[in-house]
Amino acid sequence: MSEFHVFFKRYLQYFIYLILIFVIIGVFTKSSFVLGLVIGTVASAISTFVWYHYLSRAINSEGLYISSGMGIRFLIAIMACLFWVRYPDTFNIVGIALGLMLTYVMIIIHGVNSLKK
Numbered sequence: 001m002s003e004f005h006v007f008f009k010r011y012l013q014y015f016i017y018l019i020l021i022f023v024i025i026g027v028f029t030k031s032s033f034v035l036g037l038v039i040g041t042v043a044s045a046i047s048t049f050v051w052y053h054y055l056s057r058a059i060n061s062e063g064l065y066i067s068s069g070m071g072i073r074f075l076i077a078i079m080a081c082l083f084w085v086r087y088p089d090t091f092n093i094v095g096i097a098l099g100l101m102l103t104y105v106m107i108i109i110h111g112v113n114s115l116k117k
Contacts, residue, residue: 011052011106015045018102036084036092040099043080047073048103 019041026034054069077100084093 010110011048012045014106015041015048015102019045031092032090033092033095035090036095037099038095039080039083039091040096041102042099043076043096044100044102047076047100048106050076051103051107 019038022034022038022041025031026038050069050072054067058066058068080096080100081093084091084096
């Protein structure tokens with residue numbers, strides 16, 4: 001199985017479901033909080049892919065230097081927050097922050113599920 005296919009089965013499909021739900025809610029409510037959740041969730045999905053890529057690369061590597069992609073994930077979070085800086089009336093910073101935290105919630109859920117098996 002390819003790396004992207006495994007990533008998709010573990011994380012990305014849940015992000016796609018969440019993004020679709022938030023977009024549908026955002027279309028009907030026109031809420032800045034929900035639009036912030038959409039931006040944060042998209043950034044969180046990209047951030048999770050970067051994290052998963054660096055994790056799989058570290059597992060398959062025999063070198064001493066292991067990177068987690070923290071710099072790239074930090075830049076992704078900054079870019080998501082720049083939407084709020086540019087359009088503060090359209091996007092809510094709390095929604096963006098909660099969307100960005102979804103990565104860590106999913107990692108914890110995946111870890112707990114792995115311990116149960």
